[in-house]
Amino acid sequence: MISYPKSVKDLIDQLSKLPGIGQKTAQRLALHIINMSQAEVKAMAGALVDAKANTHYCKRCYNLTDEEYCGICKNSKRDFTTVCVVDSPRDLMAIERTREYHGVYHVLHGSISPLDDIGPDDIKIKELLTRIGSESIQEIILANSPTIEGESTAVYLSKLLSSFDLKVTRIAHGVPVGGDLEYADEITLVKAMESRHPL
Amino acid sequence: MISYPKSVKDLIDQLSKLPGIGQKTAQRLALHIINMSQAEVKAMAGALVDAKANTHYCKRCYNLTDEEYCGICKNSKRDFTTVCVVDSPRDLMAIERTREYHGVYHVLHGSISPLDDIGPDDIKIKELLTRIGSESIQEIILANSPTIEGESTAVYLSKLLSSFDLKVTRIAHGVPVGGDLEYADEITLVKAMESRHPL
Numbered sequence: 001m002i003s004y005p006k007s008v009k010d011l012i013d014q015l016s017k018l019p020g021i022g023q024k025t026a027q028r029l030a031l032h033i034i035n036m037s038q039a040e041v042k043a044m045a046g047a048l049v050d051a052k053a054n055t056h057y058c059k060r061c062y063n064l065t066d067e068e069y070c071g072i073c074k075n076s077k078r079d080f081t082t083v084c085v086v087d088s089p090r091d092l093m094a095i096e097r098t099r100e101y102h103g104v105y106h107v108l109h110g111s112i113s114p115l116d117d118i119g120p121d122d123i124k125i126k127e128l129l130t131r132i133g134s135e136s137i138q139e140i141i142l143a144n145s146p147t148i149e150g151e152s153t154a155v156y157l158s159k160l161l162s163s164f165d166l167k168v169t170r171i172a173h174g175v176p177v178g179g180d181l182e183y184a185d186e187i188t189l190v191k192a193m194e195s196r197h198p199l
Numbered sequence: 200m201i202s203y204p205k206s207v208k209d210l211i212d213q214l215s216k217l218p219g220i221g222q223k224t225a226q227r228l229a230l231h232i233i234n235m236s237q238a239e240v241k242a243m244a245g246a247l248v249d250a251k252a253n254t255h256y257c258k259r260c261y262n263l264t265d266e267e268y269c270g271i272c273k274n275s276k277r278d279f280t281t282v283c284v285v286d287s288p289r290d291l292m293a294i295e296r297t298r299e300y301h302g303v304y305h306v307l308h309g310s311i312s313p314l315d316d317i318g319p320d321d322i323k324i325k326e327l328l329t330r331i332g333s334e335s336i337q338e339i340i341l342a343n344s345p346t347i348e349g350e351s352t353a354v355y356l357s358k359l360l361s362s363f364d365l366k367v368t369r370i371a372h373g374v375p376v377g378g379d380l381e382y383a384d385e386i387t388l389v390k391a392m393e394s395r396h397p398l
Contacts, residue, residue: 004292005265011250014243019231025219031289032218033247034254034263041251044213045244048232051210052240055233064233066204090230093203 008034060131062107062124064089072096072104079103081138085128085157087111087145095143103141106131111149112156120156128157132164139167146173207233259330261306261323263288271295271303278302280337284327284356286310286344294342302340305330310348311355319355327356331363338366345372 003009008030016026033041057063058070061083065071072078082103086092092105110123131137142157144150154170161168173191175184184192202208207229215225232240256262257269260282264270271277281302285291291304309322330336341356343349353369360367372390374383383391 003270004288005254005263005269007246007250007253007265008263011246014246017239017243018228020224020227027289027292028219029217030250031263031287034250036251038251040216041247044216045247047206047210047213048240048244048247051206051229051233052235052237054206055204064204064207064230066206070204071202088230089203090226093226 004030057107057109061105062109062127063092063105077102081136082141083128083131083137083139084141084143086143087150087153091143091145103139108144108153111144111147111153113149113152123153125157125160129160132161132166137166139169142168142170203229256306256308260304261308261326262291262304276301280335281340282327282330282336282338283340283342285342286349286352290342290344302338307343307352310343310346310352312348312351322352324356324359328359331360331365336365338368341367341369 004012004027011030011033012023012026015021015029016023018026021029033044036044054066055064056066058065058073059068060073061070063070063072067074079102083106084092084095084101084103085106085108086095087108087110089107092107095101095105106124106128108123108125108128110118112118112120112123128140132140140157140161142154144154144157158168158170172195173188174195175181175188175192181189203211203226210229210232211222211225214220214228215222217225220228232243235243253265254263255265257264257272258267259272260269262269262271266273278301282305283291283294283300283302284305284307285294286307286309288306291306294300294304305323305327307322307324307327309317311317311319311322327339331339339356339360341353343353343356357367357369371394372387373394374380374387374391380388
């Protein structure tokens with residue numbers, strides 16, 4: 001059986017390392033890339049290297065930045081007494097898109113997951129404790145993902161933080177706005193019932 | 200509203216140019232790439248540039264190759280009197296995977312599609328005619344995709360080729376093996392009925 005030329009195969013292998021990109025998609029992308037102009041391919045390759053070279057973590061909150069501190073930590077209008085803990089920069093961006101949160105963040109870069117060999121020391125928990133020691137934080141909002149790993153990390157953090165003089169809260173679970181009750185899963189519905197509140 | 204650092208935004212923009220990669224997927228891929236090691240990112244960027252630089256079309260059949268002729272055209276055991284016309288190298292690979300076809304190919308690199316401004320001169324049709332003039336081809340199998348564009352291209356080619364002393368065939372339409380008749384669309388079923396043959 002014949003196969004693609006070596007350099008195409010190498011590209012397919014590289015692309016299929018990306019999350020959610022299987023062999024078939026990698027093939028489709030590789031053939032698209034080969035049909036792009038030389039300049040376009042160089043621009044794309046350059047963007048890969050540049051993004052890796054210029055991006056690092058914010059010294060305070062571990063969000064992505066190309067400077068010392070990220071745009072949020074540099075903004076003096078933000079409320080530095082409230083820290084929202086998130087799993088990833090993508091979750092941070094999701095909260096920013098609401099335009100309703102004015103505090104700052106702490107990005108953990110992962111969740112505790114014993115099955116994947118990720119323990120408390122593998123994510124930015126130590127760094128959060130350091131911040132609690134040096135900054136005047138009043139509330140920590142745990143916005144970890146509503147997955148098993150996220151929940152465990154939130155529970156772990158709430159226990160760890162109970163010894164500090166801090167308000168520790170967890171974002172609410174419930175039925176999504178605009179969603180159909182009928183399609184909500186059982187656990188979400190139970191949580192929504194438990195967290196019911198008077199109108 | 201805050202956004203990603205410029206180099207990350209650039210990478211997201213570049214990735215979202217790829218087919219089937221929207222803004223959300225591009226974001227996910229970009230953040231994955233930033234979490235890869237510097238060496239891994241360089242290898243991936245290098246693979247992009249190398250694949251583009253080293254890959255070109257086979258001089259005879261326009262399949263992808265990193266040499267003058269592709270592996271199929273270089274294989275003297277193949278039957279050079281039978282040419283299978285395909286839309287893309289991916290379709291060629293799909294037929295090669297069957298291990299049942301021993302002829303050679305001609306890759307058109309597209310289908311005639313007036314809506315996308317792709318005419319007969321924009322795909323490798325002239326090149327096919329040149330081959331018919333210079334090689335001793337006996338049969339042309341039209342394996343264009345079973346899409347509207349592919350069908351039109353096949354019809355166009357069959358008319359064009361009718362003036363030559365050649366057998367011109369089209370791959371059969373019908374219900375896929377292992378598929379459920381119930382789920383086959385109407386047009387496929389009609390074609391399958393029309394092409395029925397005695398057992």
